[in-house]
Amino acid sequence: MVEIVLENVAKRFGPISVIEGLNLTMRDNEFTVLVGPSGCGKSTTLRMIAGLEDVSDGEIYINGKPVSHLEPKERDIAMVFQDYALYPHMNVARNMSFALRLAHYDRAEIARRIEQVADMLGIRELLGRKPRELSGGQRQRVAMGRALVRDASTFLFDEPLSNLDAKLRTQMRAELALMRQRIRKNMIYVTHDQIEAMTLGDRIIVMSKGKIMQAGTPEELFKRPANKFVAGFIGSPSMNFFDAELASNDGPLAVVGDGFSLGLPLDAAGRLKAHRGRPITIGIRPTAFQVVADGQSAENAIRAPVVVSEYIGSNSIVMSEIGHTQVTIDIGSDAPIAVGESVQVRVAPEAIYLFDPATERVL
């Protein structure tokens, strides 16, 4: 039972404040993903949990015990680094056993653990090799092996897949997910890739500019984003945003923008009362557009001229311009769409997200 709690944690480098008042609880056996654009403080947060970075303010608790003054080795934490950080002068087996040798485990136990982990990761035949004789994927596996043999209570991953090529990354991601099922441990994983976050995380913490924007399960983040940042960050291709105005009280509940007018679900009337007649930001996911056959009239329909068309096969990603806003539309049809054509699309009222333009919070 290991619970990690961050309480009002702050990090400053000289006068520059990187993280301010971070509160976070990571429950036992949870795979937590910290995700956000580069420079959002996710890696710094991880390094503070690891003990590689001092905490400027606040406290980190592991199992109720304050640890912010403890050395990394006293925290029972293992870490996988972005650049692998394998010891170049040691072979794979010695790389993996380094921590155990430092802790004076006996030889038989070290050998047993290395074999077990090597089998699990499929790197048994690599044990005698030096890091320079390994491919990128193999190095990555060894780096994970080095963390796993320690059998620590918590594993930290600092963008472990970002140095791999696209194909290998997908493969390693699947392997990580598989490994996750076998090892029930606390895992904290930092990435800037929202797909990695969505596929691996039990819970995702979206960060931006040193603050937590939202924490929740992948489904919560996708379906009920708390603000414009999360809505735009989660989901690929990312959500389209339009500046619009909410129709005033005497009209029907609708948003009117440059080149479109869309009706909203009636049950939203209550919470939107204060915003009637005022500017509003609306968000629509690329997949929320449905193609309507020409000539057929439909509610909430928009005509979208095709500017760029990326035909993927099972679907097409179409760039269009509605009013003066660039829009991405994911069309789930295997028929290619030519540039210069225009498509008529409709949006279900429930699929429209509304944001306060000032606070960027969802309405």
Next chain:
Amino acid sequence: MAKRRKNSDLGLIGYYALLIALSLVCLGPILLMLTTSLQLKTQIFDDKAHFLFMPTVSNYVAVFEQEHLARYLTNSLMVGLISTAVTLVVGCMAAYALVRFRFMGRDTVSVATLLLRMVPPAVLVVPVFMIWTYDFDLSNTLSGVILVYIALNLPFVVWILQSFIEQVPNQLEEAARMDGANPLQTFFLVVLPVIRPGLAAAAIFTFRIAWNEFILALVLTNRFTRTMPVMVSLYITEHNIEWGQIMAVGTLIAIPPLIFTFIASKQIITGLTAGAVKG
């Protein structure tokens, strides 16, 4: 096309001419030393140059019959090896501190190490002799010579090792920290093995200087603590200059640094950090 070919041929000829000239400059004195050491006095002092001659080992025999040879050789080896070892140990720690730790005056120290290296040893002779003799009571001892060589070599070793340590990725040390290594273990088990090529280069350099140094050794030693280079000067007497034996000792002196360099250069494997971290 043909013209281009001709140009590159000319370039190649020039290139090799330069190489031959340079190797003559390097090898010429060694060749001269070697041939002279194998000649009799009459041949050495003859007006005509002898390119073809019957070699003799009489000079070497005379050198080996010198009763103190073993002692001077031992002195030289001790001075060379001990000063190299101490310089490396102190130098790598100093370099590590200069690279990794932030403290006041760090940059000044870093630059000062190099400035010290620019002082020619001859300038040090008088002050070192005075201090060693009257303050430290170290004159005529091997410790005195060793100490001066350490002081002489340390700045360069610190400077050369700094650049090697800078190339050790920080993540490697952080990984060691996560694995439970304390700072000393991180340094000795992770950093030092990674900078082994730098240590080897520094060792070659230090040993060569300590082995070959003449003027400070001449001033700081007596007939018991002489080193090999000082021994050479004994063949210049008021009656005679024994060129043959001087060259024979010179040839013998050149051998240990050669052996040392071959052993140490085995450690210089480029790209030792390859595979540690990406890019």
